[in-house]
Amino acid sequence: MSPHINSKLPNTGTTIFTIMSVLAAEHKAVNLGQGFPDYPMSAALTALVDEAMRNGHNQYTHSYGLATLREALSRKIDGLYCRTINPDSDITITPGGTYAIYTALTAVINPGDEVIVFEPAYDSYIPNITINGGIPVLIPLRHPDYTIDWNLVRQKISPRTKMIMLNTPHNPTGSVLSTDDITQLRSIVHDTGIFILSDEVYEHLIFDGKQHESMLRYPDLFERSFVCFSFGKVYNCTGWKLGYCVAPATMMTEFRKVHQFNCFSCNHPVQHALAGFISRREEYLQLGSILQQKRDHLQACMQQTRFTPLPSYGSYFQLYSYAAISEESENDFAIRLTKEYGVTGIPVSSFYANGRDNQVIRFCFSKNKQTLEEAANRLVNL
Ligand code: PMP
Ligand code: GLN
Numbered sequence: 001m002s003p004h005i006n007s008k009l010p011n012t013g014t015t016i017f018t019i020m021s022v023l024a025a026e027h028k029a030v031n032l033g034q035g036f037p038d039y040p041m042s043a044a045l046t047a048l049v050d051e052a053m054r055n056g057h058n059q060y061t062h063s064y065g066l067a068t069l070r071e072a073l074s075r076k077i078d079g080l081y082c083r084t085i086n087p088d089s090d091i092t093i094t095p096g097g098t099y100a101i102y103t104a105l106t107a108v109i110n111p112g113d114e115v116i117v118f119e120p121a122y123d124s125y126i127p128n129i130t131i132n133g134g135i136p137v138l139i140p141l142r143h144p145d146y147t148i149d150w151n152l153v154r155q156k157i158s159p160r161t162k163m164i165m166l167n168t169p170h171n172p173t174g175s176v177l178s179t180d181d182i183t184q185l186r187s188i189v190h191d192t193g194i195f196i197l198s199d200e201v202y203e204h205l206i207f208d209g210k211q212h213e214s215m216l217r218y219p220d221l222f223e224r225s226f227v228c229f230s231f232g233k234v235y236n237c238t239g240w241k242l243g244y245c246v247a248p249a250t251m252m253t254e255f256r257k258v259h260q261f262n263c264f265s266c267n268h269p270v271q272h273a274l275a276g277f278i279s280r281r282e283e284y285l286q287l288g289s290i291l292q293q294k295r296d297h298l299q300a301c302m303q304q305t306r307f308t309p310l311p312s313y314g315s316y317f318q319l320y321s322y323a324a325i326s327e328e329s330e331n332d333f334a335i336r337l338t339k340e341y342g343v344t345g346i347p348v349s350s351f352y353a354n355g356r357d358n359q360v361i362r363f364c365f366s367k368n369k370q371t372l373e374e375a376a377n378r379l380v381n382l
Helices: 016-026 043-054 067-081 097-108 125-131 150-156 179-189 249-260 268-277 281-285 287-302 330-341 369-379
Strands: 091-094 114-119 135-140 161-167 195-199 225-230 243-246 317-321 360-364
Touching: 016 330, 043 268, 067 091, 067 243, 067 268, 091 097, 091 249, 097 125, 097 161, 097 195, 097 225, 097 243, 097 249, 114 125, 125 135, 135 150, 150 179, 161 179, 281 287, 287 317, 287 369, 330 360, 330 369
Parallel strands: 114 135, 114 161, 161 195, 195 225
Antiparallel strands: 091 243, 225 243, 317 360
């Protein structure tokens, strides 16, 4: 008899990002699929990593993360969100934002717990809940502006609701939470034992003068929140896979129990470099305007095509409707676009557990001008 795995994720296949990036490479397509910049990161920051390695910061560091990095993050959070965070007890450095999300869910979710997830949702959320025995309670965002129907949230709350997952700025839609959303959220969770997991990896990538509504701004929300971040999105180095989670001390204690036996500690020289770099505020404060220009450039180039943009107020992404072009499913359309027109996007249906199709495709605009122009030029004939 050969060994048999009784799959914990029987309905999960290969992520759309792997599928589309492989397909893009195979067809030499302009890859506006997976979200990563195609322009270089800061040479000053890579020089600091080089220096850290040469200076011997090459062994394990603290399991919670390098102390000077946690201290620098605490100062950054105070400056941005006026929240005092204890670097010893409230911050843990993780190998990426995705890992921080997984770890928070693993620390909190017991079998049978319900977790409210808004769809479309970043594709790791639902498998992360399921593998922990949790039950995803799916609430669709309102198409086409992808806002939250808070009345529906009220209806879906049950005695088993353990957590609400939020993502602002939002992947894949580029929608952002407003102060009204925060008011609604506060009134819903007030006097409940509901946790919040807030995925804020795009905190600085926010446009048109909007304010990032971090859970860190609001003491009554932060007291129940795991807030997850990614350095990859801040310093144009998604391949570094380094992030962090911020949470109140008692919650962080449980988070660290999971973390210490999963990865223990993260890349040391990179943490050393970042600890010295974070004080350069302009590096992150300028990001919103740089990305907004890229969004606008893609939009200007796409005007010559029959695609229709949906609003994007943040993130790396903008959704485009192709309803005027084709009736194909999003998946078929995205594959054909790569194979026949040499441009790769991500079908938004892959961010829904049950594959809802609105004839929209996600394009990533964190790219060089020439890349965006080349993509639009290839789409003109469609
Ligand atoms: N959440 C969202 C919504 C993202 O788009 C990403 C980007 N991959 C992450 C989390 C995680 O980022 P990381 O690469 O640091 O794991
Ligand atoms: N966050 C990126 C995206 O949404 C990449 C995610 C990934 O490769 N897992 O495209």
